[in-house]
Amino acid sequence: MGSSTPQARRSDTRERIQKTALDLFVSRGYEKTSLREIAEELGVTKAALYYHFKTKEDILSAISEELGRPVDELIAWAKEQPPGLETRRELLIRYSAALKSAIPIYHILQENQATLRDLAVGQTLRERVESIARLMHAGGVPFDTHVRVASALLTVHFGAFTLDEVGGTEEQKRQALLAVALETLDSAGAGAPEGAATEAAQAVSSRKG
Template sequence: MGNTPQARRGDTRQRIQDVALELFAEQGYEKTSLREIAERLEVTKAALYYHFKTKEDILISLFQDLARPLDELLAWGQQQPRTLETKQELMRRYSVALESALPLFRFMQQNQAAMSHLRPGETLKDRMIAVGDLLRDPNAPLTDQVRSLSALFVMHTSMFAMQHLDAGPEEKQKAALEVALDLLAQAHPQERPDTPDAA
């Protein structure tokens, strides 16, 4: 328990979330019981029930915590001009939000069958679509719209598709962000500083 990397504030709710996520990753969501979570935490099941009644309640709370920075990012993005500079800053901020949510995304990857009938996945999908809408210009040529949306997915696939590349997590994330920013720049040729004239 002491080696939990995310044992952040000594806050019981946070500790329950961290330990549950560890167990979900180790043995799968379906195979993990509340009793096992309580045992790993060295608390009674009653103490666990005080905070969460079911495994899904724990999962919902994790997704709500993930959604909060995304909601703040969306609120910020909706107030900004739809320029290349804004979209690139949005992507930089999105990269930071993703980094803090990495354990949850690992859980989603490893528990796809369970995720298909759990409510929280839909909430996250809606927010990703909203971020994509901020990046994409609906009046741009289709190829540029695809580039803008691809920038978003590069950030996600980097966490899984690049697992076997010979580089550390920070290096991979930095490379993925660079590619995402480049895709956004390609989708806005008229705003690129190295493009003298769109015509």
């Protein structure tokens, strides 16, 4: 009674490997972490590790798939929504929440760009970010809105990397970054309709002329 199946034990082992490898990739760097070091940290032989994952990239791909699943689900949801400010705001809020678990994998990509940019996992991570960006910019919006959207998205996505030395919990930082991003998205006329800032600027320019 209560004994786990071989499949369940294999799944548990893979999860332990992924968690240990993720910690090492973040603390030491992807390139500087070897399969041998991962095995030693786990207290297993390299052969035992090799049974589950043949390469570091295989481990990173598995981590990326698991941690990136909320982002993939968000992309699928956003594709079904009508473009507009409300969709962009909701997408930004949900993306911020999805990054809570996925941020370590993007941290690895950020710190190891030269190594990962040509690997499949690096391409997958970039495609996720690009998909979110395309969805945020959807709807044929004017230039001023594109600028606000880009700034808001960059704040949510990259802001956490700039606050490592700042006090506060990770959740406090996430909430603060999201608040700034939403303010940016809603700016240019304190929530005026899209394009209002551009129209106002053109009107001022015309009067000056």
